[in-house]
Amino acid sequence: MEQIKHHLTDSLLMGYASGNLPEAFSLVVATHISLCDECRARLASFDAVGGALIDEDDTVEMTENALNATLELIARASSAPKPSTPTKGAVLPSPLQGYVGGDLDSVRWRNLGGGVKHAVLKTSSQATVRLLQIPAGAAMPDHGHNGTELTLVLKGAFQDEDGRFGRGDIEIANEDLHHTPIAEEGDVCICLAATDAPLRFRRLIPRIAQPFIGI
Amino acid sequence: MLKDTAVREVDAKNKPSPYGGGHESTTTQPRGSASPMTKVQDHDWPALVRRIHMDRDRKAFAQIFSHFAPRVKSFLMRGGSGETLAEECTQEVMATLWQKAHLFDPSRASVSTWIFTIARNKKIDALRKQKRPEPEDLPWGPEAEPDQADVLVMQQETTRLAQAVAELPEKQRLLIEQAYFGDLSHSEIAEETGLPLGTIKSRIRLALERLRHAMK
Incomplete structure (x- = not known):
């Protein structure tokens, strides 16, 4: 396990446990939890709240033949579902590999200028998520400060006003936060970034250009 | 926190296990006597899941089904499903429970929690038509x-949590129910939920550490 210092918030964990996050955010949460046992345990405790609620006496009767119908369903099903393949040594944890179609070498990067690359991953439309690759020492491109923005480091590290973010660390930003993340020297920085403000994506500008434009 | 493998092996041989001896001041029931079991015996759900896994035991499955299926159906209908779809989805949820019985880890979750997660994923899939990254x-x-x-x-711990949730102030409880049964977006959920999750989280954390240790 990595030494993770920046974790998920309770509202994101409860949103994920109750199934209320947009798919793009769920992907970031699932990826962080794949790397972080502390948040895995916190999530399990939020799941337990759901378990407690569902175990109360609120019931709706099943149809008369329901048990037999279910047993038939079981008999008809093929083999047992397999657990997701562990991704030891891989850069991308398994939930992310499901979207990329493999590890880092399967990512179809697109250039954004200044050595920065990105790859948008296909999810439902309420929020967007993509992989970002920033050269060592370069500034992160602005990916929208309307709404909530999640940035999870997968490789390398970046630094900003809130500290250092390495593999597994997640930065959670909203409208109020004005930060200038800069990739650490020495290694390219690869992040998974999601935002629920999709319109800003089209106007993606590397942060280097921003002093001339203003925020 | 982590005991080394040798110590844990000795523990396993000397059942009843010495875990929890003394340092758990909140536990009122005495360890090693029969009393903790009597309360659980009516609903020893983990043992029933284990029988489904080991023996493909239909009677065990029927017991779980009769308790949980009507609850899952209610959960799905409160989430906006019509009765026919809820019935169909509930059968699929219960079939998934059978198929995934070998993956259930009772040291990390109760059976009701595990069923909740299967039902929740079904709700996202069938009602919301979205994918669920896990x-x-x-x-x-x-x-x-x-x-x-x-x-x-x-x-x-699960029983204790259920009691604590039941005793929450009405306003907070309604908010929690709305989040879990309805659709409260994460930005509508407070940063501090006020839920007493510290103890159960620590327990699960410990189970994860043991698991990581065993996987090495």
């Missing part, structure tokens, strides 16, 4: 089977 699995092989004492503690 974290990487941490499977436990036969070598790393959970200690019965841990399983019992997890059951007790």
Whole structure:
């Protein structure tokens, strides 16, 4: 396990446990939890709240033949579902590999200028998520400060006003936060970034250009 | 926190396990006597899931079904499903429980929690028509089977949590129910939920550490 210092918030964990996050955010949460046992345990405790609620006496009767119908369903099903393949040594944890179609070498990067690359991953439309690759020492491109923005480091590290973010660390930003993340020297920085403000994506500008434009 | 493997092996042989001896001041029931079991016996759900896994036991499945299926159906209908779809989805949820019985780890979750997660995923899939990215699995092989004492503690923690949730102030409780049964967006959920999750989280954390240790 990595030494993770920046974790998920309770509202994101409860949103994920109750199934209320947009798919793009769920992907970031699932990826962080794949790397972080502390948040895995916190999530399990939020799941337990759901378990407690569902175990109360609120019931709706099943149809008369329901048990037999279910047993038939079981008999008809093929083999047992397999657990997701562990991704030891891989850069991308398994939930992310499901979207990329493999590890880092399967990512179809697109250039954004200044050595920065990105790859948008296909999810439902309420929020967007993509992989970002920033050269060592370069500034992160602005990916929208309307709404909530999640940035999870997968490789390398970046630094900003809130500290250092390495593999597994997640930065959670909203409208109020004005930060200038800069990739650490020495290694390219690869992040998974999601935002629920999709319109800003089209106007993606590397942060280097921003002093001339203003925020 | 982590005991080394040798110590844990000795623990496993000297059942009833010495886990929890003394340092758990909140536990009122005496360990090692029969009393903790009497309360659980009516609803020893983990044992029933284990029978489904080991023996493909239909009677065990029928017991779980009669308790949980009407609850899952209610959950899906409160989430906006019509009765026909809820019935169909509930049958699929219960079939998934049978198929995934070998993946259930009773030292990390109660059966009701596990069923909740299956039902929730079904709701996202069938009602919302969305994909649900799930974290990487941490499977436990036969070598790393959970200690019965841990399983019992997890059951007790779940009961305690259910009591705490039931005793929440009405306003807070309604908000929690709305989040879990309806659709409250994460930005409508407070940063501090006020839920008493510290103890159960620590227990699960410990179970994860043991699992990681066993996987090495």
